[in-house]
Amino acid sequence: MKPTDIKDPEYFHRVVDCQYACPAHTPVPEYIRLIAAEKYTEAYMVNWESNVFPGVLGRTCDRPCEPACRRGRVEEEPVAICRLKRVAADFKDDPRAHMPMGPFPANGKKIALIGGGPASLTVARDLAPLGYELHLFDEQIKGGGMMRSQIPSFRLPESVLDEEVGYVLDLGVHAVFNKYVESMREVLAQDYDAIFVGTGAPKGGDLPRLPGRWDAPDHIHIGITWLASVAFEHTTKIGKKVIVLGGGNTAMDCCRTARRLGGEEVTVVVRSPFETMKASPWEIEDAMREDIPILNNMPPKEFVVENGKLKGVLFEKVEAVYDESGRRKLIPTGEPDVFIEADDVLIAIGQENSFPWIERDLGIEFGQWDVPVLNPVTFQSTLPKVFFGGDAALGPKNIITAVAHGHQAAISIDLFCQGQDVAKDRPAPTVNLIHQKMGIHEWGYDNDIAGDLRYKVPHLEKKQSLHDRKLEVELGFDPATAFREAQRCLNCDVQTVFNTSRCIECDACVDICPTSCITFTMNGEEEDLRTRLTAPANNLEQALYVSEPLKQTARVMIKDEDVCLHCGLCAERCPTAAWDMEKYLYQVTKAGQGCNTTLAV
Numbered sequence: 001m002k003p004t005d006i007k008d009p010e011y012f013h014r015v016v017d018c019q020y021a022c023p024a025h026t027p028v029p030e031y032i033r034l035i036a037a038e039k040y041t042e043a044y045m046v047n048w049e050s051n052v053f054p055g056v057l058g059r060t061c062d063r064p065c066e067p068a069c070r071r072g073r074v075e076e077e078p079v080a081i082c083r084l085k086r087v088a089a090d091f092k093d094d095p096r097a098h099m100p101m102g103p104f105p106a107n108g109k110k111i112a113l114i115g116g117g118p119a120s121l122t123v124a125r126d127l128a129p130l131g132y133e134l135h136l137f138d139e140q141i142k143g144g145g146m147m148r149s150q151i152p153s154f155r156l157p158e159s160v161l162d163e164e165v166g167y168v169l170d171l172g173v174h175a176v177f178n179k180y181v182e183s184m185r186e187v188l189a190q191d192y193d194a195i196f197v198g199t200g201a202p203k204g205g206d207l208p209r210l211p212g213r214w215d216a217p218d219h220i221h222i223g224i225t226w227l228a229s230v231a232f233e234h235t236t237k238i239g240k241k242v243i244v245l246g247g248g249n250t251a252m253d254c255c256r257t258a259r260r261l262g263g264e265e266v267t268v269v270v271r272s273p274f275e276t277m278k279a280s281p282w283e284i285e286d287a288m289r290e291d292i293p294i295l296n297n298m299p300p301k302e303f304v305v306e307n308g309k310l311k312g313v314l315f316e317k318v319e320a321v322y323d324e325s326g327r328r329k330l331i332p333t334g335e336p337d338v339f340i341e342a343d344d345v346l347i348a349i350g351q352e353n354s355f356p357w358i359e360r361d362l363g364i365e366f367g368q369w370d371v372p373v374l375n376p377v378t379f380q381s382t383l384p385k386v387f388f389g390g391d392a393a394l395g396p397k398n399i400i401t402a403v404a405h406g407h408q409a410a411i412s413i414d415l416f417c418q419g420q421d422v423a424k425d426r427p428a429p430t431v432n433l434i435h436q437k438m439g440i441h442e443w444g445y446d447n448d449i450a451g452d453l454r455y456k457v458p459h460l461e462k463k464q465s466l467h468d469r470k471l472e473v474e475l476g477f478d479p480a481t482a483f484r485e486a487q488r489c490l491n492c493d494v495q496t497v498f499n500t501s502r503c504i505e506c507d508a509c510v511d512i513c514p515t516s517c518i519t520f521t522m523n524g525e526e527e528d529l530r531t532r533l534t535a536p537a538n539n540l541e542q543a544l545y546v547s548e549p550l551k552q553t554a555r556v557m558i559k560d561e562d563v564c565l566h567c568g569l570c571a572e573r574c575p576t577a578a579w580d581m582e583k584y585l586y587q588v589t590k591a592g593q594g595c596n597t598t599l600a601v
Helices: 011-015 017-021 029-034 040-051 053-059 070-074 081-091 116-128 158-169 184-188 222-232 249-260 281-289 398-418 481-485 508-512 568-575
Strands: 109-116 134-139 174-176 194-197 220-222 241-244 265-271 300-306 307-317 318-322 328-332 338-341 344-347 386-388 428-436 437-439 494-498 519-522 542-548 556-560 581-588
Touching: 011 428, 011 581, 017 029, 029 040, 040 053, 040 081, 040 386, 040 398, 053 158, 053 398, 070 428, 081 116, 081 174, 081 481, 116 134, 116 158, 116 194, 116 494, 158 184, 194 300, 194 398, 220 222, 222 249, 222 344, 241 307, 249 265, 249 494, 265 398, 307 481, 386 398, 428 508, 437 581, 494 556, 508 568, 568 581
Parallel strands: 109 134, 109 194, 134 174, 194 386, 220 344, 241 265, 241 344
Antiparallel strands: 300 307, 307 338, 318 328, 428 581, 494 581, 519 556, 542 556
C-alpha cells in the first residue's frame, strides 16, 4: 500500500466519524469537550457556526452522527450526541454577543428567498453579514417552515424555534410572512440578483384510488396537512378511534398528536415489516411508550364508509419476501382481511415536491418526481440565477441536510453574484492540526475512557404530557448527567499522528494498545495486509493508516482506524515521540471565506 497522505484534509475528516456523517459537518467532539467543561455558550456557538439551529436539532435531528459514533462500534451504545447538543442550547448564556451584528455594509446585491424553512434561513444567516439585501417570503405566520408546521410542540417548543429563527432574522433579513408566492415569472421580473427556493416538500402522499377514499373526506386527512392545521390551532380535536397509515416519522408525530387531541384508541398500521419502518427508532419508542400499538404487514384495501360516515379501514395481511438481489415484495398470506374501526384516518405515507407556482417555460428544468434538475454540489438550477435547497432540491430529507444545502447554496449565490464560477471557485475547507502534549504524560484534553453506559434522557410523566400537546415530553439532561455523558466521547478528532523518522521499532506502542489496532509488518496489497494485522481489519469502510518504510527493517506501521480509541497510550508510551496526539479541527468554509469568526469566543 502507498503511505497515507495525512496532509489531505479529508483523511482525518473521515476518521472523525461523527463529524463526517453529519451533513453540516459539525465538529462534534469539539463541542462535547466544551460541554464537559461547562462552557455551554461556547459549545452552542460551535454548533451555530455549522448547523444554525442547535436547540431545534438537539431535539429533532435524525442523528446521522450517532450510528457512526466510534463508541458504538467499539463497545456499546454511541454517545448521545444529539441530546448533548440540546444541553448547549438549554444552559447557554445569551449568545448574541458572539454572533455577527448588523447593520452590515451593503454590497449592492439583492436576493429573494422563497420559503422560510431551515435551508432559506441558513442561506440568510450566511449571506446577511456579507452585505446582501435579503427578502424572505413565506406563507406561514412566522419563520421556520416545516420545523414549525410539522414538528409538534411536545417535541419542539415554539419558544425554542422562535429564538433560533429570530437570531437569523435579526441579522437584517426583510421577512414577508403570510405571503404565498404564486409565480416565479413575477419574481424573476423583479430586480433580484439571485433567487433561492427553499419551499420544502409540501405535498403529502395520498391514496386517491383506494375504494372509499372520497366518500368521507372530512374524516380522512393528509398527515402533514393535518399536523400544520394543529400547529396553527385550526384543528383542536379528533375522533376517539384513529388510524394512522404509514411508518415514518410523520406517522409517529401524527399518532402522538392524535392521542393529545382526544384519540383514545390510536393505532398505527404499516404495510411493511417492523424492522424496515422508516421512522427513527427513538420516535417509534416514544410512540409505543404512549401506548400506541403498531401493526405491521397490513396494507389498506378499502376505507369502509356507510351512509357517508367513516366506519374504519379494511386491511390485507401480507408477508415480505426477498429475491436473490435483496429486492422486497409484499405477498398476500391468504389470511382473512382485518377490519379496524376508526372515526378518523391520518394518511402519513410520504411527502412529495410540488412547484405549481413555477412556470415550465422559464428555463428551469424538472426531472422525475417533479424534482428540479440541479448541480448536486452548487445547487444551481438550469436557470443560472435560481438555486434550490432542502427538500425542495433533492426531495424529502431532514433539517440537518437542509442546513447543509443552505450553506453550499449560499457559497454558490455569493460566487454567482461576484461573477465567479460557482463550481470551480468554491473555497476549500479550513483545517488545523494542533499538538496536544503539554508536558510529560500530560495532555491538553481528557483522554480517560469512561466505562459508563449511555445515559437515558428523562421524560415527562405520561399522564401529564398526554393532556397538553404543548408540554415538552423530553426533559433533557441536567448538567451533571450531561458531564457524565460527555465523558463517554472518545475525542476522535484528537488524531494519532506517526513520525516515521523518529521510530526505533521497539513495538512498545503495539504492546500497550488496548484494541490491538497497531501493527508493524512488511507492506503488501491492502486485501492481504488486512489479514496480517495484530487484529484483522474487516471493516473495509474504514481506512488503514500506512507509514513510509522504516529505516531498520523496511517494515511499515499499519494502524486500523476502525477500532483506534484515540486514547493516546501509544504516544505516552513511545520513548522517542514517534507518536503524537494532534487535535484536528475541520470546518466547511461558508460564503465569504474569512468572515466567519464565531468560533473565536
